[in-house]
Amino acid sequence: MTFYQAAGNEIELFQAAANNGLPVLIKGPTGCGKTRFVRFMAEKLGRPVYTVACHDDLTAADLVGRHLIGPDGTYWQDGPLTRAVREGGICYLDEVVEARKDTTVVLHPLADDRRELPIERTGEVLKAAPGFMLVVSYNPGYQSLLKGMKPSTRQRFVSMSFDYPDAGTEQTIVIEESGCDRELAEQLVNLARSVRNLKDHDLEEAASTRLLIHTAHLIRAGVPITEACRAGMIEPLSDDEATVSALMEVVYAVFGKSDEGQ
Template identity: 25%
Template sequence: MKPHYPLPENIVDILESRRRKTNDSFTDLIRGGGYVPPNMDLLVDAISALSMGKNVLLKGPTGAGKTKFAESLSQLFNQPMFSVNCSVDLDAESLLGFKTLTYEGEKQVIEFIPGPVINSMKHGNFLYIDEVNMAKPETLPLINGVLDYRRTITNPFTNEIVTAEDGFNVIAAINEGYVGTVPLNEALKNRFVVIEVPYIEGDQLRNLIRSNTNLTDDSMIDLFVTLSSDLIHAVSQGKLSEDAASIRALLDACDLSALIPAKRAIQRSIADKLDEAREREFVQNLTETLF
């Protein structure tokens, strides 16, 4: 059985109090990480899973705030977080560490420099694996023992058996359907509790824009919230790719619009990132209608 990691002091009382009241922004609760959850259940479920020592897989569209969510969870647990950014080039050294030559006085010696997996295990910290389905299928099985009840790995570079200290846990994030991604194999997927991270909308998006951008004009903020809603709707209908509805890109547009015209800000931050001319034209037409 996996160990139980106690929640930070008073967090249970705070969460239960919030649950009994209303789904507000929770900004004061997670101010360190900067993620504003769309609903309370998302936050409660993630915290509950991590407090029981379970790995969490954040699944959702690009720009929905998965990395910010992971940072906020790290902040709530008062745990530093080591990160792995997956790609086709990810290998054992990127995960576990590497050997290098160094000197002890006059003597040249081989030293092992630990990577994010070994570091997070030995320090009892969080490990964040971003875009986990970008890694080659043969790479991540290296850490299967880290992700299950054993919480152990034999370091192939040193032959040391490393067992995770209390507090260690894993959060991963996945974007499905993108070029270069591969489906997670069942052995890997079964080692995670999956939490869907949707786009944030409405009042919570409005609060996020106010707290995370330089845009202060309420009427302009309302227009950007409407724009986001229309973009998300277009994505759901297959008219646009998910990149168009990225909350990260929307916040960039809000920031720029504090200094340059909103239409140009949207073009630079959202429309020009899209590959297809018809999608760029769709966003520009929508912008003309609103702004």
């Protein structure tokens, strides 16, 4: 079973939406647990989950399906959205605002009381099987006027806002996922919170829980602490050497410049 540490009533809210066939929108920063939560809930509900990482080149055919040519001629192959609709599974579209608007329009009849998927290329109108659930997520920090979700789309969903967990919860997650001890988890969480509080550096993203887990794995594998922090947490946050150097000063403030006592 996928490990997930609840931060509020998100499990009950998702369960209620699932029981009533309602689509769910999850908003939150990168690495705060959105994808893990969906995977956890799919296992809890006993439903298959089809995850699609959305991007600029994603087409409706990538979601719905397309005709392919095989040894016996042309045949139709369902896309992940269609498979979820047929099987009563969960279709999870990660970073949905990255997809083109002409692609996401296929979601509309599935996200209202029709719960159907018109497949234009085959002429089929597919009614969603019981258990089908549409879940989408995005990072509000990446939104722009061109890539924001249209109100007509957003208002079809039950919306949930995620954020980085509180310190105690985040320590538990790091320990559970990496196998590190509580002292190291506490230090890494303190480091992440210090980095997140920095407002005067041009960081596109804050230090995510995922980066803490990566860093803990490196340290447990024998990488010196400051090197592990640089590779696992600091370098992924910025390509600017001055910014990296400034963030490394925060690492030194937490762990010291030497790795004595590692």
